[in-house]
Amino acid sequence: MNLLSNGGVTSPEGFLASGIHCGLKKNNLKLDLALIYSTVPASSAGVYTKNKVKGAPIYITKEHLINKKAQAIIINSGNANTCTGDDGLSKAKRMTELTGKALKLKTTDVLVASTGVIGVPLNIDAIKDGIPLLSERLSKDGFDDAAKAIMTTDTYKKQLAFEFYIDNKKITIGAMSKGSGMIEPNMGTMLSFITTDLNISGEMLNEALKESVKISYNRVSVDGDTSTNDMVLVLANGLAKNSKITKKDENYYTFLNVLNTLNIILARMIAKDGEGATKLIECIVSNCKCEKDAEILSKSVINSPLVKTAIFGSDANWGRILCALGYAGVNINPNKVDLSFESSTGEIEICKDGMPLPFDEVKAKEILLQDEIKILINMNSGECSSIAWGCDLSYDYVKINGDYRS
Amino acid sequence: MNLLSNGGVTSPEGFLASGIHCGLKKNNLKLDLALIYSTVPASSAGVYTKNKVKGAPIYITKEHLINKKAQAIIINSGNANTCTGDDGLSKAKRMTELTGKALKLKTTDVLVASTGVIGVPLNIDAIKDGIPLLSERLSKDGFDDAAKAIMTTDTYKKQLAFEFYIDNKKITIGAMSKGSGMIEPNMGTMLSFITTDLNISGEMLNEALKESVKISYNRVSVDGDTSTNDMVLVLANGLAKNSKITKKDENYYTFLNVLNTLNIILARMIAKDGEGATKLIECIVSNCKCEKDAEILSKSVINSPLVKTAIFGSDANWGRILCALGYAGVNINPNKVDLSFESSTGEIEICKDGMPLPFDEVKAKEILLQDEIKILINMNSGECSSIAWGCDLSYDYVKINGDYRS
Numbered sequence: 188m189n190l191l192s193n194g195g196v197t198s199p200e201g202f203l204a205s206g207i208h209c210g211l212k213k214n215n216l217k218l219d220l221a222l223i224y225s226t227v228p229a230s231s232a233g234v235y236t237k238n239k240v241k242g243a244p245i246y247i248t249k250e251h252l253i254n255k256k257a258q259a260i261i262i263n264s265g266n267a268n269t270c271t272g273d274d275g276l277s278k279a280k281r282m283t284e285l286t287g288k289a290l291k292l293k294t295t296d297v298l299v300a301s302t303g304v305i306g307v308p309l310n311i312d313a314i315k316d317g318i319p320l321l322s323e324r325l326s327k328d329g330f331d332d333a334a335k336a337i338m339t340t341d342t343y344k345k346q347l348a349f350e351f352y353i354d355n356k357k358i359t360i361g362a363m364s365k366g367s368g369m370i371e372p373n374m375g376t377m378l379s380f381i382t383t384d385l386n387i388s389g390e391m392l393n394e395a396l397k398e399s400v401k402i403s404y405n406r407v408s409v410d411g412d413t414s415t416n417d418m419v420l421v422l423a424n425g426l427a428k429n430s431k432i433t434k435k436d437e438n439y440y441t442f443l444n445v446l447n448t449l450n451i452i453l454a455r456m457i458a459k460d461g462e463g464a465t466k467l468i469e470c471i472v473s474n475c476k477c478e479k480d481a482e483i484l485s486k487s488v489i490n491s492p493l494v495k496t497a498i499f500g501s502d503a504n505w506g507r508i509l510c511a512l513g514y515a516g517v518n519i520n521p522n523k524v525d526l527s528f529e530s531s532t533g534e535i536e537i538c539k540d541g542m543p544l545p546f547d548e549v550k551a552k553e554i555l556l557q558d559e560i561k562i563l564i565n566m567n568s569g570e571c572s573s574i575a576w577g578c579d580l581s582y583d584y585v586k587i588n589g590d591y592r593s
Numbered sequence: 594m595n596l597l598s599n600g601g602v603t604s605p606e607g608f609l610a611s612g613i614h615c616g617l618k619k620n621n622l623k624l625d626l627a628l629i630y631s632t633v634p635a636s637s638a639g640v641y642t643k644n645k646v647k648g649a650p651i652y653i654t655k656e657h658l659i660n661k662k663a664q665a666i667i668i669n670s671g672n673a674n675t676c677t678g679d680d681g682l683s684k685a686k687r688m689t690e691l692t693g694k695a696l697k698l699k700t701t702d703v704l705v706a707s708t709g710v711i712g713v714p715l716n717i718d719a720i721k722d723g724i725p726l727l728s729e730r731l732s733k734d735g736f737d738d739a740a741k742a743i744m745t746t747d748t749y750k751k752q753l754a755f756e757f758y759i760d761n762k763k764i765t766i767g768a769m770s771k772g773s774g775m776i777e778p779n780m781g782t783m784l785s786f787i788t789t790d791l792n793i794s795g796e797m798l799n800e801a802l803k804e805s806v807k808i809s810y811n812r813v814s815v816d817g818d819t820s821t822n823d824m825v826l827v828l829a830n831g832l833a834k835n836s837k838i839t840k841k842d843e844n845y846y847t848f849l850n851v852l853n854t855l856n857i858i859l860a861r862m863i864a865k866d867g868e869g870a871t872k873l874i875e876c877i878v879s880n881c882k883c884e885k886d887a888e889i890l891s892k893s894v895i896n897s898p899l900v901k902t903a904i905f906g907s908d909a910n911w912g913r914i915l916c917a918l919g920y921a922g923v924n925i926n927p928n929k930v931d932l933s934f935e936s937s938t939g940e941i942e943i944c945k946d947g948m949p950l951p952f953d954e955v956k957a958k959e960i961l962l963q964d965e966i967k968i969l970i971n972m973n974s975g976e977c978s979s980i981a982w983g984c985d986l987s988y989d990y991v992k993i994n995g996d997y998r999s
Contacts, residue, residue, distance in 0.1 A: 240919030240927040240947075270915055270927070272948050305912025306949040415916050492898075496995030506711025509676055510821050513646030521646040521676070541646075542678050543712040580995065582988050589902030589986065 188445055191359075194348025195330030198361035200384035200426040201226045205324035206332030209317025211265030211303070211310055218336035220314060221262040222321045222329075223380055224290060229424035231257035231298070232393035234400045236417035243268045243275035244299040245418065247283060251295045255389025258296040260380055260420055261286040261321075262337050263303070263314060264365070269415045270306040278311045285315055289322040300378055300418050302339055302365060334363040337378055340587055341365050345456045351445050353438045356429040358385045362449055366407075366457030377457055379404065379419040381449070385442060386425035387432040394435070395443045396421050403450035406482065406575040407458045408490050419450075458489075458576035459559070463583030468498055470562040473572040480517045481566075481573035487515035488562060489577025499579035501555035503528060503546070505537045508562060525565040530557035594851055597765075600754025601736030604767035606790035606832035607632040611730035612738030615723025617671030617709070617716055624742035626723045629666040629786055630696060630731050635830035637663035637704070638799035640806045642823035649674045649681035650705040651824065653689060657701045661795025664702040666786055666826055667692040667727075668743050669709070669720060670771070675821045676712040684717045691721055695728040706784055706824045708745055708771060740769040743784055746993055747771050751862045757851050759844045762835040764791045768855055772813075772863030783863055785810065785825040787855070791848060792831035793838040800841070801849045802827050809856035812888065812981040813864045814896050825856075864895075864982035865965070869989030874904055876968040879978040886923045887972075887979035893921035894968060895983030905985035907961035909934060909952070911943045914968060931971040936963035 197204050203224045211219040233252050235245050251257065261282050268275045283297035290297075301309070324332070334344040348361035360383040387395075400419055425431070432438050459467035470488045475481035488494055491511040497504035505526050512519055526538035532553050535546055554560070603610050609630045617625040639658050641651050657663065667688050674681045689703035696703075707715070730738070740750040754767035766789040793801075806825055831837070838844050865873035876894045881887035894900055897917040903910035911932050918925055932944035938959050941952055960966070 238916060238919035239923075239925050240915050267912075270912060270944075270947055270949065272928075305916065306944075415919060492990070493994055496991055498995075499991065500995035502995070506673075506676060509646050510644065510711065513644035513821060517645075519645050522678075538676075538712075541676055543676065580991060582991050584898070585902055585905065585986060585988050585991060588899055589904075589906035589908070 188349055188351045188448065191348040191350060194361055195334060195346040196223050196361045196363050196380060196382045197327045197330040198348035199359040199382050201424050202382045203325040203327060203329060204333040205321050205326065205329035206336030207317055207321050207324060210313035211263055218332055219263055219265045220317050220321055221333040221336035222286065222325060223260040223333060223382060223422070224325050225258050225422050225424040227424050227426065228256055228258050228296065229422040230387055230389040230392045231255060231420065231422050232389065232396045234396055234419045236414060238415045240270065240415045242301055242416035243271060243279040244301045245416065246276060247279040248298045248300065248418065251283065251298055255393060256296065257298050257422060258292050259286055259290055260298045260300065262300045262378065264337050264339055266301060266303040266307055266309050267305050267416045268301040268309045271308060274308060278309045281311055282314055285318045289318050298420055300416070300420070302337065302378055302416055305415065330361070330363065337363065337365045339365060340462055342460055345453055345460070347449065347452060349445055349449060351441065353441055354429045356427050358383065358427045358429065360385070360445060360449060362453060364453045364457055366460060377404065377414070377417055379453055381421040383421070383423045384425065384427040385423045386427060386429045387423045387442065391432050391434070391439055392421060392423050395439065395446055398443060399446045399450050402447060403454040406486065406573065407454045408486060408575070408577050455576050458578050461578035462587045463581040464578030465558065465581050466498055466579045467559045468562065468577045468579065469559065470564065470575050470577070471572065472564045472566060474569055475566045475571045476569040478571040478573055481571050482575070483517050484512050484515050484564070485573045485575035487511045489575045492580055495577065495580035498555065498560055499581050501552055503537055503551040503555060505543065509538070509541065512564070519566065520568060523567040525567065527563040528554050529561040529563055530554045530559060532557060594755050594757045594854065597754040597756060600767050601740060601752040602629050602767045602769050602786060602788045603733050603736040604754035605765040605788050607830050608788045609731040609733060609735060610739035611727050611732065611735035612742030613723055613727050613730060616719035617669055624738055625669055625671045626720060626727055627668040627739040627742035628692065628727050628731060629739060629788060629828070631664050631828050631830040633830050633832065634662055634664050634702065635828040636793055636795040636798045637661060637826065637828050638795065638802045640802055640825045642820060644821045646676065646821045648707055648822035649677060649685040650707045651822065652682060653685040654704045654706065654824065657689065657704055661799060662702065663704050663828060664698050665692055665696055666704045666706065668706045668784065670743050670745055672707060672709040672713055672715050673711050673822045674707040674715045677714060680714060684715045687717055688720055691724045695724050704826055706822070706826070708743065708784055708822055711821065736767070736769065743769065743771045745771060746868055748866055751859055751866070753855065753858060755851055755855060757847065759847055760835045762833050764789065764833045764835065766791070766851060766855060768859060770859045770863055772866060783810065783820070783823055785859055787827040789827070789829045790831065790833040791829045792833060792835045793829045793848065797838050797840065797845055798827060798829050801845065801852055804849060805852045805856050808853060809860040812892065812979065813860045814892060814981070814983050861982050864984050867984035868993045869987045870984030871964065871987050872904055872985045873965045874968065874983045874985065875965065876970065876981050876983070877978065878970045878972060880975055881972045881977045882975040884977040884979055887977050888981070889923050890918050890921050890970070891979045891981035893917045895981045898986055901983065901986035904961065904966055905987050907958055909943055909957040909961060911949065915944070915947065918970070925972065926974060929973040931973065933969040934960050935967040935969055936960045936965060938963060
C-alpha cells in the first residue's frame with residue numbers, strides 16, 4: 188500500500204473533478220461548488236447522519252442509491268439545505284437534475300451533498316448558473332479545487348490517495364473530506380467522498396463502507412454535536428479490471444484494510460482541524476472487557492471539555508481523564524486503570540492502579556506541548572481496545588462559534 | 594412559603610455553622626473548611642455521584658448514613674480526596690472522628706464531603722489543626738463563612754432559606770451549594786447541604802430528597818463532566834415540632850414542594866455561575882411524548898457547545914438547537930417543532946413546524962443580550978415537559994480550565 192504524493196479523488200482511473208465559486212459564499216475567492224465524475228457507471232454506497240433532523244440532500248442521495256449505482260456527486264458548501272422543507276427537497280433534487288443534464292446522466296445516477304448554514308433557502312439559481320462551468324472544468328487536476336470547494340471553517344484541505352494491489356492489478360483509491368465544527372460521529376460524521384477504480388459489487392462496497400466508518404469517522408469528535416448533513420459516499424468504477432469482488436473473500440479484506448487506513452487518516456485530519464483546535468488528541472483505551480466499552484470510554488475522554496481544555500493548557504491533569512472514564516456509563520474498576528501520555532518527544536506514565544505516580548513535570552509538559560497527543564489508558568480488565576480522535580478546546584472555538592463582533 | 598432575607602443553613606431552629614481557613618487553599622484569605630451542626634440528632638439523607646470513580650468522602654458518608662441519622666457535616670474545599678486510595682479513605686474517616694471528638698458526637702453521626710483537586714494526598718494535619726477553631730466558631734451567624742468555605746471556582750456564595758407552615762407550625766429550611774466546573778448531573782451533581790427543623794422520618798426524608806434531586810440538580814449541566822465527589826445531604830432535626838411525617842401524606846407533599854423550589858433555585862444559581870458563564874440558559878421542552886424524552890431533549894440543548902457559544906454571542910441560531918434535538922437519541926418529529934427565545938425584554942418566535950419564521954433581528958438580539966435566556970421548545974407531540982439549566986460557553990471557561998499562563 189503506497190501513499191501517493193499529491194493524491195485525491197481523481198487519482199483512480201476514470202475519475203474527474205472540479206470546483207468553482209458559484210455565489211453561495213459571499214467571498215468571491217472562496218469555492219463553493221464541487222463535482223466528482225466517473226467516466227463509467229460505478230458501484231456506490233453511502234452512510235448518513237443519524238440526526239433526526241436531516242438535510243434535504245440526505246433524502247435525495249439515499250433515494251438515488253437504492254440501486255447501489257452512481258456516476259457523479261455534486262456538492263455545495265455555504266448552505267446546508269436543512270430545515271428548508273419541501274422547497275429544500277425539490278432544490279436538492281434539482282441539483283441532481285441539472286448535473287445529470289450537463290453530464291448526460293440519469294438524474295438518479297447523480298448524488299448530492301450540502302454543508303453550511305441551516306435554515307436558509309438555497310440559492311438554486313447560483314448553482315444552476317454554475318453547473319455548466321463546473322462540468323466544463325472537470326479534469327484530472329480538478330481534485331484540488333473540489334477539495335477546496337467543500338470546505339467551511341476547515342483551515343486546510345483534506346485529501347489523499349493510495350495505491351495497492353489485488354489480483355496483481357494496481358488499484359487506486361482517493362478521497363476528500365471536510366470537517367471542522369458540529370462534529371460528533373453518530374454514523375461517520377462530516378462529509379467524505381471516496382473514489383476507487385476497484386471492481387466490486389454495490390453490496391460488498393456497502394458492507395465495507397459501513398465496517399470502515401464504525402472505526403474511523405464514528406470515533407471522531409470535535410464538539411459532540413452530530414450534524415444534520417453528515418455523509419460518506421464511495422464510488423467504485425471497476426476500471427482497474429480486477430476480478431469483481433462479490434463476497435467477503437481475501438480480496439475484500441485487502442480492500443477493507445486499505446479503506447480503513449484511508450478513513451482513519453481522514454478522521455485524524457478532521458479531528459486535528461476541529462474548530463479552534465491547536466492539538467490532535469488520540470485516546471487509546473486498551474485491555475477492556477469488550478470493544479464497545481473501550482469505544483465508549485475513549486470517546487468519553489476526548490469529549491470531556493475539562494480534558495480538552497487541560498490538553499490545550501498542556502496540563503497533565505489525569506484526574507479529569509479518570510473522571511471522564513468514571514461517568515462514561517460503563518462498568519469500570521477505577522483501581523485497575525493505568526494512564527500515560529505520549530507524543531513525538533516521548534512517553535510518560537502518570538497513573539498506575541488508579542493512583543498517581545510521581546512524574547517529571549518538565550518532561551510531561553514537553554510531551555503535552557506537541558501538536559499530537561496520545562492518551563494511553565490501560566483498563567487491565569480484558570483484551571479489547573479502541574481509539575478515538577478529538578481535539579483540544581481553545582479560545583478560538585468560542586471565537587469561531589460565539590463571538591460575532593470580532 | 595416565604596423566602597428569608599439573608600437566609601442559609603443556620604436559619605432553621607437548632608442549626609449552627611462555621612467556616613475557616615485551615616491551610617488547604619494556598620491563599621490565606623480563602624476559607625476552606627466548613628461545619629454544619631445540629632444541636633440535636635437529625636433525620637438525614639444523601640444522594641451521591643454516579644461516577645464510577647468516587648471520592649473517599651462518598652464512601653464514608655454513605656456508611657455513616659445507613660441509620661438515616663446524623664448531627665454534623667464537615668466539608669473541605671481545595672482537595673477532593675479522590676483517587677487517593679486507602680490513605681484517602683482513612684483520612685475521610687479521620688475527618689469525621691476529629692469532628693465527632695470536638696463536638697462530642699459519635700463518629701457515625703458526622704458526615705463528610707470534599708471538593709477540589711483530584712489525586713493529591715489530603716493534608717489531614719491542616720484539617721486536624723483547624724477543627725478546634727472551626728468548632729469554637731459554630732454560631733447562628735456562621736452560615737456565611739460556611740457557604741464561602743465550600744466554594745472552589747464559584748464566583749458567588751449560593752445559599753438561601755424559606756419559611757413555610759405544616760400543622761400551623763412554622764418550618765424553616767435552609768441550604769448552601771457550590772458548583773462551577775465539572776458539572777453534569779448524573780444524580781444531583783455538585784455539593785449541596787440542606788438543613789431543616791422539620792420533624793420527618795429518615796425514610797421519608799430520603800424519598801423526598803431523591804424525588805427532588807431528579808428535577809433540580811439532575812437537570813443542570815455546565816460542561817457535561819459529572820464529578821467524582823458530587824453529594825447532596827439533608828439534615829432534619831425536628832425542632833419545629835410538627836407531627837412527624839412518616840408517610841406520603843399531604844404534609845409530605847407540602848414539604849416536597851418547598852424542597853423542590855429550594856433545590857431548583859440552587860440548581861439555577863449553579864448553572865448561572867458555571868465556570869466562565871455570562872448567561873443562564875433555561876431550556877423548556879413542552880408537549881413531548883413522555884417526561885424522560887423531554888428531559889433528554891432539554892439536556893441535549895443545554896449541553897451543545899454550539900448552542901452554548903451561540904448564546905454567548907447573543908445569536909438566534911435556532912438551527913443548532915434543532916440539530917441538538919435531532920441527535921439527542923429520542924424519536925422526534927422535526928416538522929412539528931416550534932421554537933421561541935424569551936428573556937426579561939420579551940419573547941420572540943423563531944421557528945414553526947421545524948421551519949424558520951421571519952423575525953425581527955434587532956428584537957432577537959435585545960432578548961439574547963440579557964443574562965437569563967429561556968429557550969422554549971414545543972414538540973407538539975404529547976403532554977409532557979421538562980426544564981434543564983445550563984450556561985453559555987465563553988472564553989473564560991477555556992481560560993479557567995486550560996490557560997495556566999494567565
